[in-house]
Amino acid sequence: MHDIIIIGGGVVGTAIARELSKYRLKIAILEKEVEIAFGVSKSNSGIIHPGTQNKSNSLKGKLCVEGNKLVRKLAKKLGIDFKEVGQLIVAFNQEEIERLKEIKKEGELLGIKKMKIVFRPWLAVNEPNLNPEIIAALLVPSAGIISPYRMAYDLSENAAKNGVEIYTDCEVTNIKKDKYFEIESKLGVFSSRYIINAAGLFADDIARMAGIKDIKIKPRKGQEFLLDKKKENITNHLIFPLPSQTSKGTLVIKTSDGNPMIGPTAEEVEDKYDLSTDESGLAQVISSVKRLVPSINPKDIIAYFAGLRPVSGEDFIIREEKSVKRFINVAGIQSPGLTAAPAIALYVSKLLKTSGLKFKRKLNFKPFRRKTIHLFQSDKKLMKKIISKNKAFGDIVCRCELVSRAEIEAAIERGAKTMDGIKFRTRAQSGRCHGGFCTTRIMRILSEKLNIPLNEISKRGGKSGIVVKERG
Ligand SMILES: Cc1cc2nc3c(=O)[nH]c(=O)nc-3n(C[C@H](O)[C@H](O)[C@H](O)COP(=O)(O)OP(=O)(O)OC[C@H]3O[C@@H](n4cnc5c(N)ncnc54)[C@H](O)[C@@H]3O)c2cc1C
Structure with a gap:
């Protein structure tokens, strides 16, 4: 019998596991793929967002700002590469500068620090490859970059070192509830007092197995294109256009491995397995990023991929279900889920406490992990x-x-x-x-x-x- 079963071994499930491994609890992660981090967590932009472009009253905005702070501490403890590179959201005219001011104000309400609007002379010195027609930008210094999969691996390794059992190739197929949960999986039946559903794109399917029908995950595809490492310094910051209703826009991204990346698109799709990239995605990305950095050349693209954001409404859904006590949904974790993961983990830990689970700290918790040599x-x-x-x-x-x-x-x-x-x-x-x-x-x-x-x-x-x- 487990105290807690976490369904899904992406960055969110592993962050929750690592946080809860501080306590005297019997915990397991059940992951359907053969390895951890083979879901959404492997195909994203790797940005540790500062929290701008989120509504100040949104849960995802709050957890993003908190996650941005927590990731730095975790990175130090677990030897994860994190770099604070800063972000520029650019403006081409006065009207767009007004939008930047609004974004800044909203960001300040969320507690984002040290933002300032910079103008052409600053941009000419600090970001020389930027389109000279860009007249100003909102500089947000706290934006950073990380390797998303290495973050999930390092979290899971540390969680395992602290006693969390990790079962891969272990798809959950059914859930029954009597006094406890009975979780049917490819590797047999697990019993648990609590379930945390962190199944990403499939969180709605898992919720439905427990009788919860009001969550529907709609995938939003993002196609991304990686440039050759020789273009590592094409920009010094993460470059953002003004955001749209559904996305932060098509970006010029610095990555922790050096290859710059351009993308992502934001396309509503039906199929949760549709990871295709296509000519129209490429054309859209190229035309959007050339407006930001005109020297970007499609000939420098060496690889491409697509990821699907698990969208369910505008905000994250993190709650203990009233109708199914001790079942905690962590669903709709679209962007900025990578950034927010450590804050989501703390939020879930508090939910467990308020739901009545009693847990005490381990005396022998091992917070550190030796940095991997690369x-x-x-x-x-x-x-x-x-x-x-x-x-x-x-x-x-x-x-x-x-x-x-x-x-x-x-x-x-x-x-x-x-x-x-x-x-x-x-x-x-x-x-x-x-x-x-x-x-x-x-x-x-x-x-x-x-x-x-x-x-x-x-x-x-x-x-x-x-x-x-x-x-x-
Ligand atoms: C194109 C793109 C760019 C993005 N860029 C950023 C960014 O720059 N910064 C940022 O903060 N966020 C970004 N995000 C969002 C971020 O990637 C996600 O929010 C985050 O990875 C979600 O993690 P997760 O653990 O919830 O999901 P996942 O990584 O998908 O983990 C869920 C796991 O559950 C498993 N699972 C599913 N069904 C079952 C089952 N029946 N039984 C057992 N296991 C199951 C899956 O196999 C999967 O491994 C981006 C997303 C996309 C698509």
């Missing part, structure tokens, strides 16, 4: 030191992104089972050659370390196998 983030001197201690760091497997055998083996020891699991943890296969050089080597390392034949290695589990048959 050669691509190290300067030459540090690299030399790392390699002199462990020669496997000198055995380079992915040349584009400078990833060594030691990093790949460490990723497997930390839970990677698939090619994507390796990619998200280490960046191997993310460069210009898209794994043309390193795929077979990584497969061999996976095969050796996991002691499975090559034909059981997949891109991301399920039917995504890579080789049909291994020759004897």
Whole structure:
């Protein structure tokens, strides 16, 4: 019997698990994919939003501002790369400057600090590639960037170290409630006193299993396009246009791995599995970002992907259900869900307390995690030191992104089972050659370390196998 079962191992589920792992509770995460963070949390812009562009009375606005503060503390404790790069929301005319003033005012109500409107002379010095027709911008220094999947992995590792059980390839198929919840899954039946539904795009399906019918998740697709690392410094800040009703607009994004990104689109779609990208998405993104930074060239695009925002109305839905006591929905976690995740976790912890769950702090809670070594983030001197201690760091497997055998083996020891699991943890296969050089080597390392034949290695589990048959 568990005290709490969290359904969904995205950044929200893992943040909740890590927060609750501070207490003497028996907790498990049930995740349907073969690895953590294979849902919405793997395909987003990686921005730690400051909270602007949210209504001051919205839950998501409040949790975003709080999350922005909490992420920094978590990043330090768990060794997650976080950079405060700042954001510029730009204006082309006086009317748009008036909009910036409104956004600033709304942001101040939410408690966002140090915002100021900067004008052309400042922009010319600090953001020289910006369209010279941009006359002013709202500078919001507290905006930052993070690796979204590494954030989820590092949260889950620390949660596991503090006793949280993590079950992957464990789709929840039905929920029954008597005195306790009985949760039917691919790995059998789990019993629990509480359920936290953090199932992202599928939170409505999980809610329905418990008899809650008023949540409907509507996916909103965002197509994103990654540029070559050589364009890393095309901008110094995150560049935003003025927001629309449904989105923060199409952005020029700095990423924690160096490749700038352009996007996302905002398209209402019906299919929760529609992760397609297309020519019209690309054309729309290119024309929008060229208005911000005219030198952006489609020839520099090296990869693209789409993610689906789990939208259910305008705001996040985080509540204990009156009709199903001890069932907590964490649904409609669209953007800025990555930013808000640690604040959502605290909010859920408070909900559990008010619902009557009694929990005491663990005396042996381990708040820290050793930072993962990434050669691509190290300067030459540090690299030399790392390699002199462990020669496997000198055995380079992915040349584009400078990833060594030691990093790949460490990723497997930390839970990677698939090619994507390796990619998200280490960046191997993310460069210009898209794994043309390193795929077979990584497969061999996976095969050796996991002691499975090559034909059981997949891109991301399920039917995504890579080789049909291994020759004897
Ligand atoms: C294009 C795009 C850009 C974005 N940019 C940003 C940004 O820059 N900053 C920001 O703050 N936010 C951003 N977001 C929002 C952010 O990505 C999400 O809010 C966040 O990732 C949601 O996390 P989650 O854990 O709720 O969902 P998920 O990561 O989807 O996790 C839910 C998990 O539940 C699992 N699951 C589903 N059904 C079941 C079942 N039956 N049984 C077991 N498990 C199940 C899924 O497999 C999944 O892993 C963006 C989103 C998109 C799409």
